[in-house]
Amino acid sequence: MWIAGVAVSVLLGYSIMSVAALRLSFLEKAGLAFPAGMMFQTLLMLGMDAVWVGLGSMKVVWISLVLIVALNAMLWSRRQEVAGIWKERYTGLRELKVNAVWLLFIVLTAYLEYLNWSKSMFFPTFDRDSVSGFDTIGWIASQEQTLKGLSIFRSNYMPYVNGPGSYITYMPMVQLSYAYVYGLGAETSKIIPALMYLSFLIAFYGVTRRFVGKTAAAMTVFFTLITPEMLAFSSLSITNVIHAVYASLGVAYTVLWLREGEKKFFWPSILFTAGGLWVRNESIVFVVASIVFIFLLSSRKKENWLYAVLTLLPFILWTTFMQVNGIHAEGILRIIPLWDMDKAGVIAQYFFVLFTSQNYYGLTFIAFTLALLINLINLLPALRRQVRHEDVPLLGITFLSLLLYILLIYQIEYKWDAIENVLSYSVKRFLFCFIPLLWLYTFSNRYMRRFFGWLEKTV
Amino acid sequence: MIWRNIVALLGAWTLVWFCYKGVSSYVWVHDSLLLGNYKLIREYKGLSVDERREMKMGFPFRYMKFVRDQTPDTAVILMPAREVYFPQGEKSDFGDADVSNKLWRLRVLYPRRLVDEPELGVNIYSDSITHVAVVNGWGYDHLGYEVAERLKYTVLPVKR
Structure with a gap:
C-alpha cells in the first residue's frame, strides 16, 4: 500500500510541475515530482490537522487523487501544447548525441546511486537525531493521527518539551512525510530520504543542463553525489540532505529565472525555495538572500512580491499553527545584535576547518575556489563597470546565504548544547545545501562552458 | 570520431x-x-526490520525490544535517570546511544507510556505505573515485592 501511496505523491508532484511549468524538460519534472508532491501532501496534512481532521494517510491519498484529476483536467485545455512538447522531445531524443565522457559519468553516477539506494532501503532508521526526533514524531503522528495533539508534545508527559531547541518547533515537513508512509503501512520511513535523493540527482541533472551542456552536467551531478558526508547522510532519515535538495534546487531555479526571465522557471523557483523553509527553519537564509537578489536584479515588481510572499509562506503557516495550538519552546535566537569576539573567533575557526575538510566535502571547496579565482579575471572588471555579469545571481545568492547563515549561528544562544557541538555537527550538515551550488558554479562558469562546448563539438 | x-x-x-x-x-x-x-x-538480506535495526543499534535496541516484547501495549513503564544508563567512571552497556532521551526509547516502546524516575510526581502517568524497567540492577526498589534472583537487565510488573 505504501508503494502505491508514494506513487500517488510522485503523480501529484508531476501534475503540479506540469501545470506550474509545462515547458520544463521531462527529466526536470520527473526529478521534481516527488519533492513537490510530498511538499503539497504535507501542507495538506498540516491543514487537516489544523481543522481537527485526523491525519489518516488514506485521506491524503484520496484528496491527492482528486487533485491529480483536477490538475490534469487543467492540462487537457493545453493538450495541443503538450502534444507539441512531446513531439519536440521525441525529435530531440532521436537526435541525441552521446559521447563517451558523458556516458562514463552517467554510468558511474547510476552505479553509485544504486549502491546508495540499496543501503538506504536496507537499514531502518537508526541515527540518533532521527530516532530521537523526526522519525519517532512521524511514527507516533501516524498512530495518533495528529500533530498538534501528539502525546509527546504535552509537557505533563514530556517535561522538557518546551525547553530551548526542542523538537516540538521543528518545521514539520519531514515528520509529516514519515507519518504519511507509516500510515500506509511502511515498516520504515526510509523510502522518503531514498527517493528524495534519487529525485534530486535527476532534477539536478535536468536543471544543470540549463546552465551547461550534458557532459558538464553529468560531471556536476557525479561530483555532487560523491561528496562523502552528504552521501553518507543521504541514506539516513535526518532532514539535512532533504533540506539541501529543496534549497539548492530553489536557488538554481531562482538564478535561472533571474538570468533568463522565463516564466517556466518562476514557479519552480518559488516552490523549491519555499520547500527548503518547509523542511528547516534555517532555510530562511536562502529565502532572504534570494529575495534580496530578486529585488536587486529583477524589475518585475508583481512577480518579485509574489516570490517574496510565497517563499515565506511555510514559515508564516507553521508559526501561525504553533501560535494557535500553543506549541512553543524557549527561544534561542537573539534579535539584538551581539558583540562577542570570542564567539566570532570560535565560529571563524570552525568554518575554516569545515571549508578545508576533504573528509567531509571531498574536493568541493578546492574546486570551487579554483573556479572562482580563475573567473575573477572577468568577474571583477565587470563588477567595477557595474555590468550585469552572468555569474552574479548564482554567486551572489550563494555567498549572501552563507553570510546570513554565519550571522544566524552567531546570534543564537547556545542554551541546549555547546556551540562547538553545533558547529561540528549541525553546521557541517547545513553546508550540504551549498555543495550542489558550488559544483554547479565550478562546471558552469564561462571557462568551463567554453571547454565543454569545445569537447562536445570535438567528440 | x-x-x-x-x-x-x-x-x-x-x-x-x-x-x-x-x-x-x-x-x-x-x-x-x-x-x-x-x-x-x-x-544479510533475509533479516527482519528488527534484526536490521539491531545490527546498527546493538544492545540498546535489543534491551528496548526485550522490554517491548515482555509488556502489553497499555503498560506504563518506570525507567531510570540518565546516570543509571551511563554510570560515571564505568563503561556503559549502552555505548553512545541516546537512551536517556525518552523519544529515542519511544521509537521502540510506543504505545507504552514511559515515566523516567526524575519525572515522578510531574509526569501525568506517575500514579499508573504498571512495570519497572530494570537497568544496571536499578529498579528493584520500586517493586512492591521481593525478587530472589536479581538480574542486571529485565522488566518486571510493579505488582506480582
Whole structure:
C-alpha cells in the first residue's frame, strides 16, 4: 500500500510541475515530482490537522487523487501544447548525441546511486537525531493521527518539551512525510530520504543542463553525489540532505529565472525555495538572500512580491499553527545584535576547518575556489563597470546565504548544547545545501562552458 | 570520431582515478560506505526490520525490544535517570546511544507510556505505573515485592 501511496505523491508532484511549468524538460519534472508532491501532501496534512481532521494517510491519498484529476483536467485545455512538447522531445531524443565522457559519468553516477539506494532501503532508521526526533514524531503522528495533539508534545508527559531547541518547533515537513508512509503501512520511513535523493540527482541533472551542456552536467551531478558526508547522510532519515535538495534546487531555479526571465522557471523557483523553509527553519537564509537578489536584479515588481510572499509562506503557516495550538519552546535566537569576539573567533575557526575538510566535502571547496579565482579575471572588471555579469545571481545568492547563515549561528544562544557541538555537527550538515551550488558554479562558469562546448563539438 | 571519444574517455577516467586514489574520503565513499555496506546487505538480506535495526543499534535496541516484547501495549513503564544508563567512571552497556532521551526509547516502546524516575510526581502517568524497567540492577526498589534472583537487565510488573 505504501508503494502505491508514494506513487500517488510522485503523480501529484508531476501534475503540479506540469501545470506550474509545462515547458520544463521531462527529466526536470520527473526529478521534481516527488519533492513537490510530498511538499503539497504535507501542507495538506498540516491543514487537516489544523481543522481537527485526523491525519489518516488514506485521506491524503484520496484528496491527492482528486487533485491529480483536477490538475490534469487543467492540462487537457493545453493538450495541443503538450502534444507539441512531446513531439519536440521525441525529435530531440532521436537526435541525441552521446559521447563517451558523458556516458562514463552517467554510468558511474547510476552505479553509485544504486549502491546508495540499496543501503538506504536496507537499514531502518537508526541515527540518533532521527530516532530521537523526526522519525519517532512521524511514527507516533501516524498512530495518533495528529500533530498538534501528539502525546509527546504535552509537557505533563514530556517535561522538557518546551525547553530551548526542542523538537516540538521543528518545521514539520519531514515528520509529516514519515507519518504519511507509516500510515500506509511502511515498516520504515526510509523510502522518503531514498527517493528524495534519487529525485534530486535527476532534477539536478535536468536543471544543470540549463546552465551547461550534458557532459558538464553529468560531471556536476557525479561530483555532487560523491561528496562523502552528504552521501553518507543521504541514506539516513535526518532532514539535512532533504533540506539541501529543496534549497539548492530553489536557488538554481531562482538564478535561472533571474538570468533568463522565463516564466517556466518562476514557479519552480518559488516552490523549491519555499520547500527548503518547509523542511528547516534555517532555510530562511536562502529565502532572504534570494529575495534580496530578486529585488536587486529583477524589475518585475508583481512577480518579485509574489516570490517574496510565497517563499515565506511555510514559515508564516507553521508559526501561525504553533501560535494557535500553543506549541512553543524557549527561544534561542537573539534579535539584538551581539558583540562577542570570542564567539566570532570560535565560529571563524570552525568554518575554516569545515571549508578545508576533504573528509567531509571531498574536493568541493578546492574546486570551487579554483573556479572562482580563475573567473575573477572577468568577474571583477565587470563588477567595477557595474555590468550585469552572468555569474552574479548564482554567486551572489550563494555567498549572501552563507553570510546570513554565519550571522544566524552567531546570534543564537547556545542554551541546549555547546556551540562547538553545533558547529561540528549541525553546521557541517547545513553546508550540504551549498555543495550542489558550488559544483554547479565550478562546471558552469564561462571557462568551463567554453571547454565543454569545445569537447562536445570535438567528440 | 571514435578515437577522439577514446582519448576523451581516457582523460575522464584518469580524472576519476586521480580523485579516487588521491582523496582518501572518496576511497572511503566507494570502498566502505557504498561497496562495504552493499556486501553486508547481500549477506544479510533475509533479516527482519528488527534484526536490521539491531545490527546498527546493538544492545540498546535489543534491551528496548526485550522490554517491548515482555509488556502489553497499555503498560506504563518506570525507567531510570540518565546516570543509571551511563554510570560515571564505568563503561556503559549502552555505548553512545541516546537512551536517556525518552523519544529515542519511544521509537521502540510506543504505545507504552514511559515515566523516567526524575519525572515522578510531574509526569501525568506517575500514579499508573504498571512495570519497572530494570537497568544496571536499578529498579528493584520500586517493586512492591521481593525478587530472589536479581538480574542486571529485565522488566518486571510493579505488582506480582
